[in-house]
Amino acid sequence: MARKKIDTRGLGLDIGLTFSKWLTGAENLHYGYWDGLEVCAANFGVAQVAYTDLVFERLPKAPCRILDIGGGAGETARKLIAMGHQVEIVIPSAFLASRCRENAPEAVVHEATFQDAQPEGPFDVCLFSESFQYIPLDQGIAKCLSLLAPGGRIVIADCFRSEGFKSDTVQATVGGGHPILAFRDLVKSLKLQVSQEIDITAQVAPSIDLEQGLFNVVGYAGQRVDAEMAAHRPRVRSVLHWVWRRLMSQRKRARLDQRLNHKTRNAAHFSANNTYLMLVLTPA
Incomplete structure (x- = not known):
């Protein structure tokens, strides 16, 4: 009988979320926003809340219908629902899907990759919070455009490989994502308007x-x-x-x-290889 492979990804997520909840009280795995905060474990939860607040500033003020693509453990969806929004989550991990149902029971959860998921639009917002990099560049935005309501927007908060990105097989260059130049070329080819863009590389790098x-x-x-x-x-x-x-x-x-x-994987190393952006894209 074939030996079953250990689900190292699921195991890592389980351990990571358990540690995160122990440290911060919430099941978040994303970066923190360290503007004006001392970089220490005691402030990590505060920095993650500041990051989420910055993402929420990119959303419409009125309650709307949001597709949270790669919704993690459902913490973001839970907060969005508390603000009055309707939320559907797309998440490919069975483990994370179960955490989403636990943390945000009012949300509709699609347990699939974004490429395979079939949510019914239209949505006012397609949200990527550190999930855009895991979806093929030529598929993510194109599918969002097919799901957006008139006047809708695509909100992206994620890491991109900068022009100076250098891979290191031993050191494992921290960060990643899609090459920033390829992303900008795609946005231009789709004639999307970048209505908001802020570079927060320096503020997330201390994570x-x-x-x-x-x-x-x-x-x-x-x-x-x-x-x-x-x-x-x-x-x-x-x-x-x-x-x-x-x-x-x-x-x-x-x-x-x-x-x-060693300490070669540090904030300076991250900043030299990556560009971390928060963006709002709208159809022309």
């Missing part, structure tokens, strides 16, 4: 420093345990190292060491 700090704590704990074993249980340590080298390739070990014990 990377906070995340890296957490990994460094884990790395420090591992180093301390390894040092104690070297001093008091050298034979057991040698066996564990032998097993470790056979379970993981040298490249993966180097990448993990980079992640846990």
